[in-house]
Amino acid sequence: MKKTTLLKSALLSVAISSMSVTMTSCKQEPKAEDTKEVAEDQNEAKFDDTNDAKEDDSQYLVAAAETDMAEIELGKLAQSKGTDPDVKALGKMMVDQHTKASADTKALADKKQISLPVAVTDKGKEEYEDLNKKSGKDFDEKFASMMVDGHKDAISKIEKASEKATDPEIKLWAANMLPTLQTHLQHAETVQEKLKNKK
Numbered sequence: 001m002k003k004t005t006l007l008k009s010a011l012l013s014v015a016i017s018s019m020s021v022t023m024t025s026c027k028q029e030p031k032a033e034d035t036k037e038v039a040e041d042q043n044e045a046k047f048d049d050t051n052d053a054k055e056d057d058s059q060y061l062v063a064a065a066e067t068d069m070a071e072i073e074l075g076k077l078a079q080s081k082g083t084d085p086d087v088k089a090l091g092k093m094m095v096d097q098h099t100k101a102s103a104d105t106k107a108l109a110d111k112k113q114i115s116l117p118v119a120v121t122d123k124g125k126e127e128y129e130d131l132n133k134k135s136g137k138d139f140d141e142k143f144a145s146m147m148v149d150g151h152k153d154a155i156s157k158i159e160k161a162s163e164k165a166t167d168p169e170i171k172l173w174a175a176n177m178l179p180t181l182q183t184h185l186q187h188a189e190t191v192q193e194k195l196k197n198k199k
Contacts, residue, residue, distance in 0.1 A: 014062045042180060057170045058114040060161035061105055065116040065179070067154045068102035069134045070124035071147075077131060078143045084198075087140040093187065099179060108173050141195050147188035155181050157159075 071094045077092025109116050120128070127146065134142045157179060161174035 009072065011016065020198055028101075054112075054167070057161075057165050058109075058112075058168060060157065060165060060174060061109045061114050062116060062158050063114075064154075065102065065109070066121050066124065067150065068098040068105065069117065069120045070103070070127060071098040073120055073124065073128055073142065073149065074131060074146065081132070081135070082140055082143060083136055084140045084191075084195065086194055090144070090191050092183045092185060093146070093184070097184065101177065101180065104172045104173070104177075108169065112167065112170070137195075141192075144188055144192040144195055148192055151181055151185040151188055155185060 075091040075094030075098065079088050079095070082088045082091055106115075106116060131139065131142055131146065155178065158174045158177050162171055162178060165171040165174060
């Protein structure tokens with residue numbers, strides 16, 4: 001009788017152990033937090049109680065870093081997958097100039113102790129995946145359209161930074177970025193128009 005009880009409790013303990021292992025292995029891995037949200041949370045923790053203005057200023061740099069990383073990846077994709085020479089050239093321009101802009105933004109962020117996203121954000125990944133599904137002429141047109149819309153949005157944010165940032169260096173950084181972004185927009189609009197005329 002004692003042996004049966006011992007055997008039952010041993011079996012029960014094995015069953016419980018295997019259930020807990022099974023349940024652990026069935027657990028879904030937690031989704032990695034978006035790098036933009038991580039950076040914003042870090043900046044909020046740094047500046048929240050001490051300096052609201054600095055926290056607001058940090059958001060301009062975070063947004064610029066997010067844009068730069070997305071444009072670099074989309075530009076690389078356009079260089080490899082684009083079929084129109086103008087699309088490939090626009091892709092190269094995005095990679096070259098947003099790489100430089102990214103370095104400038106990072107240098108300023110380091111100086112101001114502002115955290116930036118360390119990788120392409122969830123939004124950037126979604127945009128990349130959407131574009132990557134396209135091919136041929138559809139790809140070229142989608143890329144040009146994304147560059148026009150993306151740069152209009154970026155210009156709007158940077159204009160706001162150049163007017164409303166409280167830190168003079170961040171204000172100057174934004175003012176210096178505007179002409180480059182406006183050139184990118186004009187270039188993207190030209191490519192978009194050329195593609196429409198080729199129909």
